Amino acid sequence: MSVAVGTMQMRGPVLAASGTFGYGTEVPLLERRALGGMVSKGIFLRPREGTTPPRIAETPSGMLNAIGLQGPGADALVRDYAPQWAGWDFPVLVNINGESASEYGELTARLDGVPGIAGFEINISCPNVEQGGLYFGNDPRAAAAVTEAVRRRTKLPLWVKLTPMVSDIGVIARAVESAGADALCAINTFVGMSIDLNAFKPRLSFRTGGLSGPAIRPLAVHLAHQAARAVRIPVLGIGGITRAEDALEFLVAGCTAVQVGTATFVNPNAIADVHDGIAAFLEGRGFKSLADLPRYLPRD
Amino acid sequence: MSVAVGTMQMRGPVLAASGTFGYGTEVPLLERRALGGMVSKGIFLRPREGTTPPRIAETPSGMLNAIGLQGPGADALVRDYAPQWAGWDFPVLVNINGESASEYGELTARLDGVPGIAGFEINISCPNVEQGGLYFGNDPRAAAAVTEAVRRRTKLPLWVKLTPMVSDIGVIARAVESAGADALCAINTFVGMSIDLNAFKPRLSFRTGGLSGPAIRPLAVHLAHQAARAVRIPVLGIGGITRAEDALEFLVAGCTAVQVGTATFVNPNAIADVHDGIAAFLEGRGFKSLADLPRYLPRD
């Protein structure tokens, strides 16, 4: 079940998604042998407090979150977490965030070369933080600029996590591929809102939040598939994976690996269950490895 | 519970959404007293066969459909359905579709003035039909062009139904408002895909389909709210409404009325149940009419 995402070799195709697995130190329940890798909670250069509660709301087969990228900042990450990661037997990528392309670059420079950090996932798509307007991920030029700024500061594997709220994800995918991304992650949460009918205002204090969970899976499979068709670099599928069958949808649709997010909240061992289920599926159908899995990836 | 959408007066705020209520003649179960109005199945100028089955697939709290706008064409609509509508005690709008702005215009000219047709809803957002590329609804200029083409041919109420897969729905909303729309409908289905793990290809023969149902409700509430904030004309909220509380979320978020789609498949009396539930909510809170309902609609 080992798999290569670009130059990064992983023991399995199932990773923990950013923001849903903390820094990898919190939940002791997961059978870690199954973890292909982990993307840490999104970090900014400087510490961030995050948004006022309520921060989450449940919706049909999904949840909204507006955490506001609460985090300790780069220095604390390097001091408190990276040393632990250095001893782990799976790669940890850091999900990096910024308010300008240069801030992304600065953060990368601070983290590059720190033992324990195996690569970077650029979050150009977090819908939770007010950036005074459009997200980087909505504009091919801004997305490419951020990717270049990070690429200049590191030779480590560089993944770019795409935003789903775009008319044509292929355009963004190609832009960041050209700018030097080693892989794409598709997708981040969708912007949503839920209204409190007692208070007559949004349930979340931030008003909107990112929708994750099974509800978005058909949208995510489509977008990951579109991204995979648009580029030559590998795509990691993300969105609503709770069972092996869900992950297999992304893999058949052209993804090289997957990340599991919200499902971990519900089942602290979800990643291991998904991993084992994929292995069982392959065995049941007589496929010797993931490479044998039929893919549906027409190139037009 | 009566409500005015622009110049169109309706006895209630709950309408049947296009494509989920046929031509209004099929389901005898609905208590029609509760129906504020109806939007008929999307129609093209000429008859269309629609897509090869399978056309639908269930997903968590949602469904994908790729019907392909199967329909009898304008002449049959005028001959077979409009005369029936003329006798009904609620307004029927026709959901109109085309492959070019001029085809929309031609279709409008054919239908304008036909007794039984109370107005038009322009579908600029159907994700199911291959139009050789982008949808009208993704591009403010194309959306405005279609709206103008229709506006030139009719003085009847003209609603424009927005597509959700855009980075900034406000831009499109303002473009079609300027082009002469009397109201906006937000939103149409999201494009999604589901993979058949026996056949290793999409479940739908059309590959992708439109996602509807409760899964999309938080996304729809957000987009309807964004649209309502962007324009002065009324907005009808659509997406995942199954209960009165769901409709009330849209109304509080700034919508004037709502449309119910997929829920009717599950509960043939859904529209009456939603209508009655809204009335009960208003009464329970001591609101005399819909106008008293507190709205959350900050204008920035």
Place this chain on the structure above:
Amino acid sequence: MGRGALSGMFLIDAPLTARREVARGMFVISMHAPEIATAVRAGQFVNLGWSGGPLLRRPFSVYRVEGEHIEIVLKAVGAGTAELLTMQRGERLSCVGPLGHGYDFASRARSAVLISGGLGVAPMPLAARDARAAGLRVVWVHGARRAEELCHEADGDEVIWATDDGSLGTRGTAVSVAPDAEVVLACGPNRMLGAVAERWPDAQVAVETYMGCGTGVCLGCAVPLRRGGYDRACKEGPVYRAADVDWTALPSHLSYAVTV
């Protein structure tokens, strides 16, 4: 007990009243649904929903009618049917029906053969009832993979059993062992019905499709026709003249008859 309706379509909150096993893993469940019990014709179906169930309703042929009760026959083929089979007596099913256009017995024929594969048995007891009522002599041919998968309820008609492995009745498929008759009715996997269409173009066959609404509004249940275009399985169907269906374009992967 539900809300009545025009044109013989009802929405009923029906309690589950009984359950029995009729073949290995194949169960019949009964519901108290008086209006539907009275109105239903052979080949028609009901669309079932239940609280905590999947979003969309699930369509099932009406199997038998007992007084004010209707019965359906099913196996656990997916999440919905599995849930249905864990339901206890007294729990409620929301039941829309009767739906669709069933078998016709208007002709002046005198013999009918009813051909069913696996769960395709579902509409046959009612078909036998209505055929007998129309004065036809009924022969029922029922096939499955193995003896224990045959549904053994026959209501006194002449029955020809067929099994793939010959473990009961004739070795072969229901279609291959069926005699000719003036009226041929069939139900089973779509590929079996394609075989019926070749031998008896005028046979009436009950097809299966995915369904969104069951009431004719969504066009999700499209049945491709030989003359071009599509009909709705839930409205013009599910029973068709065999030669009218474009069998090459009708998906045959549906699970109704996974076990035939």
Place this chain on the structure above:
Amino acid sequence: MGRGALSGMFLIDAPLTARREVARGMFVISMHAPEIATAVRAGQFVNLGWSGGPLLRRPFSVYRVEGEHIEIVLKAVGAGTAELLTMQRGERLSCVGPLGHGYDFASRARSAVLISGGLGVAPMPLAARDARAAGLRVVWVHGARRAEELCHEADGDEVIWATDDGSLGTRGTAVSVAPDAEVVLACGPNRMLGAVAERWPDAQVAVETYMGCGTGVCLGCAVPLRRGGYDRACKEGPVYRAADVDWTALPSHLSYAVTV
């Protein structure tokens, strides 16, 4: 019977074993969860999921421990709690716990007062147990709107009842009628805890927030702190020193104590 884990957090597939009503509409349900029963401390909680239930788990304080069983107390306040109360003996709950940081009894004090409003009674039996074990004399003050909403299980401690309408015990809130003590523990609606904070800044209070994961990874359960920033109710909490919480920024609309 579940999968063990490091650092005293377990994932257990626990059968429901009993149910009893302890006040009007307020029920205690028991689960067989031996590892949790052994490990749990007062003020800690379990996060419950079940098949067919809502997407996210639901957090509940552990109410009592009986041998290998744990108990929780709840009312139907929404869809999830309503479903929990329809579950039958033998049905299984997926149980993650024990979670969070509970009440501390490390001090050398000799008296404790336990103050609970409505469902805030939840952590108190265990708090009384652990307080007694730490050598404290326990007085329990329990308030509700009306007599029939008081939870009458007291395990032999001294109890002061309070009702809004005076229908049992003292008229007033639990906070207003509580005596002072060296150790003050409280649980109830957040606005009640705000009142506790004013009178006893050092009180230990169990707050309530929405929770995504319950295990510290999602940061959804943010509790605003007076010193700035947020802690996680599921990890650093749910028990806080009353004066440490920024009560003005902690949402108080949660329903835990809708009925206090």
